[in-house]
Amino acid sequence: MPQVSIALAPGDGIGPEIMNATLDLMKAAGVHDHVEFVPVEMGAAVFAKGNTRGMTAEAISKTEDCGILFKGPMGTPSGGGGKSINVTARKLWNAYANFRTFKTLPGVETVYSKAGIHVDFSIVRENIEDTYGGVEHRLSNDTIQCKRLISAPGCDEVHRFAFQTARIMGLKKVHCGHKANIMKMTDGLFLERFKTAGKDFPEIETGDVIVDALCLNLVVKPQQYQMIVLPNLQGDIVSDLCAGLVGGLGFAPSANIGNHISIFEAVHGTAPDIAGKGIGNPTSLILSGLMMLRHICLVKEAANLENALLATLESGAHTGDFGDKSKPTLNTQQFVDAIKSNLGNKPKTVPAVPVPAGNTQTFTRPPRPNGQQVIRTFKNLVTHVVGCDIYLDSPLAPISLAEEMNRCAEDTPFRLTLISNRGTQVWPTGSVYTECVDYYRVRFELKDGVVAGSFGQSRCVSLMDKIAEKFTVCSYELLRTFEGVKGYSMAQGQ
Amino acid sequence: MPQVSIALAPGDGIGPEIMNATLDLMKAAGVHDHVEFVPVEMGAAVFAKGNTRGMTAEAISKTEDCGILFKGPMGTPSGGGGKSINVTARKLWNAYANFRTFKTLPGVETVYSKAGIHVDFSIVRENIEDTYGGVEHRLSNDTIQCKRLISAPGCDEVHRFAFQTARIMGLKKVHCGHKANIMKMTDGLFLERFKTAGKDFPEIETGDVIVDALCLNLVVKPQQYQMIVLPNLQGDIVSDLCAGLVGGLGFAPSANIGNHISIFEAVHGTAPDIAGKGIGNPTSLILSGLMMLRHICLVKEAANLENALLATLESGAHTGDFGDKSKPTLNTQQFVDAIKSNLGNKPKTVPAVPVPAGNTQTFTRPPRPNGQQVIRTFKNLVTHVVGCDIYLDSPLAPISLAEEMNRCAEDTPFRLTLISNRGTQVWPTGSVYTECVDYYRVRFELKDGVVAGSFGQSRCVSLMDKIAEKFTVCSYELLRTFEGVKGYSMAQGQ
Numbered sequence: 001m002p003q004v005s006i007a008l009a010p011g012d013g014i015g016p017e018i019m020n021a022t023l024d025l026m027k028a029a030g031v032h033d034h035v036e037f038v039p040v041e042m043g044a045a046v047f048a049k050g051n052t053r054g055m056t057a058e059a060i061s062k063t064e065d066c067g068i069l070f071k072g073p074m075g076t077p078s079g080g081g082g083k084s085i086n087v088t089a090r091k092l093w094n095a096y097a098n099f100r101t102f103k104t105l106p107g108v109e110t111v112y113s114k115a116g117i118h119v120d121f122s123i124v125r126e127n128i129e130d131t132y133g134g135v136e137h138r139l140s141n142d143t144i145q146c147k148r149l150i151s152a153p154g155c156d157e158v159h160r161f162a163f164q165t166a167r168i169m170g171l172k173k174v175h176c177g178h179k180a181n182i183m184k185m186t187d188g189l190f191l192e193r194f195k196t197a198g199k200d201f202p203e204i205e206t207g208d209v210i211v212d213a214l215c216l217n218l219v220v221k222p223q224q225y226q227m228i229v230l231p232n233l234q235g236d237i238v239s240d241l242c243a244g245l246v247g248g249l250g251f252a253p254s255a256n257i258g259n260h261i262s263i264f265e266a267v268h269g270t271a272p273d274i275a276g277k278g279i280g281n282p283t284s285l286i287l288s289g290l291m292m293l294r295h296i297c298l299v300k301e302a303a304n305l306e307n308a309l310l311a312t313l314e315s316g317a318h319t320g321d322f323g324d325k326s327k328p329t330l331n332t333q334q335f336v337d338a339i340k341s342n343l344g345n346k347p348k349t350v351p352a353v354p355v356p357a358g359n360t361q362t363f364t365r366p367p368r369p370n371g372q373q374v375i376r377t378f379k380n381l382v383t384h385v386v387g388c389d390i391y392l393d394s395p396l397a398p399i400s401l402a403e404e405m406n407r408c409a410e411d412t413p414f415r416l417t418l419i420s421n422r423g424t425q426v427w428p429t430g431s432v433y434t435e436c437v438d439y440y441r442v443r444f445e446l447k448d449g450v451v452a453g454s455f456g457q458s459r460c461v462s463l464m465d466k467i468a469e470k471f472t473v474c475s476y477e478l479l480r481t482f483e484g485v486k487g488y489s490m491a492q493g494q
Numbered sequence: 495m496p497q498v499s500i501a502l503a504p505g506d507g508i509g510p511e512i513m514n515a516t517l518d519l520m521k522a523a524g525v526h527d528h529v530e531f532v533p534v535e536m537g538a539a540v541f542a543k544g545n546t547r548g549m550t551a552e553a554i555s556k557t558e559d560c561g562i563l564f565k566g567p568m569g570t571p572s573g574g575g576g577k578s579i580n581v582t583a584r585k586l587w588n589a590y591a592n593f594r595t596f597k598t599l600p601g602v603e604t605v606y607s608k609a610g611i612h613v614d615f616s617i618v619r620e621n622i623e624d625t626y627g628g629v630e631h632r633l634s635n636d637t638i639q640c641k642r643l644i645s646a647p648g649c650d651e652v653h654r655f656a657f658q659t660a661r662i663m664g665l666k667k668v669h670c671g672h673k674a675n676i677m678k679m680t681d682g683l684f685l686e687r688f689k690t691a692g693k694d695f696p697e698i699e700t701g702d703v704i705v706d707a708l709c710l711n712l713v714v715k716p717q718q719y720q721m722i723v724l725p726n727l728q729g730d731i732v733s734d735l736c737a738g739l740v741g742g743l744g745f746a747p748s749a750n751i752g753n754h755i756s757i758f759e760a761v762h763g764t765a766p767d768i769a770g771k772g773i774g775n776p777t778s779l780i781l782s783g784l785m786m787l788r789h790i791c792l793v794k795e796a797a798n799l800e801n802a803l804l805a806t807l808e809s810g811a812h813t814g815d816f817g818d819k820s821k822p823t824l825n826t827q828q829f830v831d832a833i834k835s836n837l838g839n840k841p842k843t844v845p846a847v848p849v850p851a852g853n854t855q856t857f858t859r860p861p862r863p864n865g866q867q868v869i870r871t872f873k874n875l876v877t878h879v880v881g882c883d884i885y886l887d888s889p890l891a892p893i894s895l896a897e898e899m900n901r902c903a904e905d906t907p908f909r910l911t912l913i914s915n916r917g918t919q920v921w922p923t924g925s926v927y928t929e930c931v932d933y934y935r936v937r938f939e940l941k942d943g944v945v946a947g948s949f950g951q952s953r954c955v956s957l958m959d960k961i962a963e964k965f966t967v968c969s970y971e972l973l974r975t976f977e978g979v980k981g982y983s984m985a986q987g988q
Contacts, residue, residue, distance in 0.1 A: 064927070083986075084675070087676075087986070088986070091917070091918045091928070091986045092918075092925050092927065092928070093925065093927045094925075094927050094928055094929045096929075110714075111605060111606060111609045111611065111713070111714070112605060114608065114609045115605045115608045115609060117605065128916055128918075129916055131642055131673075131676065131677050132676055132917065133914075133916050133917020133918070133986070134676065134677070134678065134917050134983050134984075134985070134986060135914075135917050135935065135983065135985075136677065136678065136679035136680060136982065136983040137679075137883070137971045137973070137981060137982045137983075138679065138974070138976055138981030138982065139971075139981075141646075141870070141871075141872040141873060141874075141875050141877075141976065142645045142646045142647055142870060142871050142872050143643060143644070143645045143646075144643070144644050144645075144679045144680045144683050145641055145642065145643055145680070146641075146642040146644075146677050146679065146680040147639055147641065147642070148625055148639065148640040148641070148642050149637060149638070149639055149916060149917075149933075150637070150638050150640075151636045151637045151638075151916070151931040151933070152635075152636045152637075153636055153929075153931055154916070154931060157929075179625075179727065179730075181578070182581075182625065182626055182628065182727075183625050183628070183630065183640050184628065184630065185630035185631075185632065185638045185640065186630060186638045186639070186640040189638050211731055212730050212731050212733075212734035212735075213734060215709070215731050215732075215734050215735035215738065216734040216735060216737055216738040216742065216743070217738070218735075218738070219605070219713065219735055219738030219739055220604075220605070220738045220742060233673065233676075233727075234731070236673075236706050237705055237706050237709050237728070237731055237732075238709075238731075239706075240706035240707060240709050240710040241706075241709035241710060241712075241713055241735065243710055244709065244710040244711070244712070244713030244714045245713055247714075248710065248714060249710070258927070259929075260927050261927060368926065369926045369927065370926065371891060371893070371926055372891060372892055372915075372920055372924060372925075372926060372928050372929065372930050373929050373930065374889050374890075374891065374929075374930045374931070374932065375929045375930070375931060376635075376636060376889060376931070376932060377635075377636050378635040378636050379635060380635075381635050383635075389631070395868050395870060396868075397865060397866060397868065398865075398866055399865070420627075420629075421866075422622055422623055422627050422643060422645070422648070423585070423626065423627020423628050423629050423643075424585045424586075424622075424627070426866055430866060431586050431587065431588075431866075432862065432863045432864065432865055432866060433558070433586065433587045433588050433752070433754050433755060433863065434585070434586070434588055434866050435588045435590075435647075435651075435753075435866065435867050435868075435869045436866050436867065436868045436869070437645040437647055437648060437868070437869060437870070438868065438870060439643075439645070441629065457962055457966060457967060458959075458962060458963075461955075461958060461959050461962050461967070462959075464955060464958075464970075465952075465955050465956075465959065468951050468952060468955050469952075472951060472972070473951060473955070473970075473972065474971065474972050474974075475969075475970065475971050475972070476958075476967075476969065476970040476971075477631045477633075477968065477969050477970075478966070478967065478968050478969070479631075480632070480968075482632055482635065487631060487632030487633075488630065488631045488632065489628050489629065489630040489631075490628075491628070491629075492577075492581070492582065492585045492627070492628060
């Protein structure tokens, strides 16, 4: 009697072949005694019907009923407005943590295996925020903006997942990768929340590393890391780098974890050139399936399967895309048959995964929410309005702009304190070598003697209104203090 | 009689030692017949005097007079408000292109050299824009924003530099790395301007690659690239990754190129643990010096020096941080003496650099500008106001917010078309699984029948004023069309 239902989207190209083979393998390992797989329609066939999401309403509702989605590779059609199913799924279901493991596999030769370097670590990537909101505005003829957002509760969710997973895996140290030396406030928040989350896991050591140094370290000595948690874009870049260390996307599994719905998927392409030939490599999908089995508490079945996979790879069994060419190339089914025949065996050249006598936990999920939940970390902070940043679409030189702005601020509680261009101060002082584009920030702060908190935002809106009589105000930001701390950065040179 | 003056900042830690050795080597190669080095005060000693820029006013003015700065490694003091000299210098002098070459060196063992992979390519990184403006605002208790800006003229400058450099180097193909599949407008602009710039260099093939795939490719098969041009953050990450491929920052030179002032520097650390012992490795600084000599048209001297360096490394000469330990370790001066003794020799195991009979060009620089220049690409486009995005600091649920916003828009030309949270649509439709933070975007667009262009921005400001009576408006963006094309993105799910 199955306890868990899993929505199943085999994918496009080689997807159906490698998915069938993976399910065949899972069945042989006894997974089907506990799991019911529910087919859902996603991918090329759905896009072809003009559905820009690439998934039917029924597929969405079935996936929400199941709480787990197992999916093969799917492409995004170019042109026609089709959107990436992966991105849509993560956003739609708030699968906030992308979890990927990178492990050197026996029989998979890489630059690093040749150098005798054994890779074995994980990346947790924040999946919702950063520039991935896709909030972009053309602010002037020449300048486009993309908003990079980082929220405290968004950070908290992903860091908590990372530490909990590290605890389950028995890891000793988790690193936070970031660029807080440049993005001091946003990545500063990501790092600060990491340290705060880590306090609840005293047995796990924490460290942090700037993302560019991290990439250098990963290329030179990847074995120094156990788990790294990163913001969205940096995590995207670093996790694909790491896939390269173990032989490519065909050998790296991926899970997208949310509180309600989680997605386990092959992240490699659909390989249309070999689709239908039955020769695709199912390793990445099998490895993602192992993550899924562990997620639903089928730890014993996952361990047995992993040992069988390792023993098979170790024996030199391989599909056409990798392995020792002096040994015969197997097709997808033959490769999976070889793994099935190794069920119960353990690898000899690499450590076997411990197999528990039975599964001690059962998978449960929280009830469906009634509406969107507002997640919060900081509440009821004392904030005071202290000015505003106003952004102008203008090709004027800074000095002329300053004259106009000073005039606008005359009868207000504000004074012009800064004009910057692309983040560099150009007024009251600046270098003649700073090249400007047609988009300026002008900053107004309280005049001397005006007390913060003596009025709200209305004075800022009035000032903007006045400036908008003469200039195109393409953007505006309220400047506030939070518990007495300035909620805005200084310009370079300020 | 020197034709070129170069401002010289030896740096901190091992900086003075490796700089002295590098200058000694350059003198032996005849560089001092053409160059006068002008010492300038930058670094730890200047920070220690309370100067948060780490460079004296005299150093700034001398560097501006010279137009070239050659600098050793410098740290940024932690605490005390000191700012990175590297970042300040790039911004202050608009050194918009970071140019770095990565080449496998004989005698420098790496994971890749062990695998028989020869690395030889360049990265050009945009140096001014992206999130490096450091424009950050706390918009609510829980949410912080960093502006990512990409401008057309900023892109044009860096792409033109890349193609011109590729032409001089005789490269056949230049790639653009980007994340335009996610940041469709900003990185879309970066990619579009790349393609446009490439049209002026018909002999050079162009290609583009998404940055995560690029990192995977670089780790698996770096020899497939000749030159890659990238936006600032992505370029920062990728170029440090690439330094790892050739043995680390100690073997990777760096130049920051501007129209008026260019900076050639060692990007590695100051190695305080070995400072003063005379044992630091000058290779990175020497390589950066070679870039500088080529920049000032001393091509012959650079070629001679590079051949001598390669011949020396090939012989097994090494400082303590690298090389064949069965051969004696040299100190900094001994290492440079070995290179001097190889002047006129050529390497045998790797290709020698062609040495021209003489230098055919002279270095010239444009006159000092009178004030900041406004650089422009697109002018006089027809723009129409079509609405605004208003951002609210509010923990309300989307449905309650929608009621309030609809009421505010009643007597205006606008209607509420969207509420999104972290880029995902939550109204008029949305998933109950989307978790919201305390910061919403509400989008107002023209009511049916209202013609774009029939009014300016004032109606938007009035609407914002009305909303600000009841809600904290933390941010605002004007929505416009440019030549009939929407200058703003849709939300995920819209």
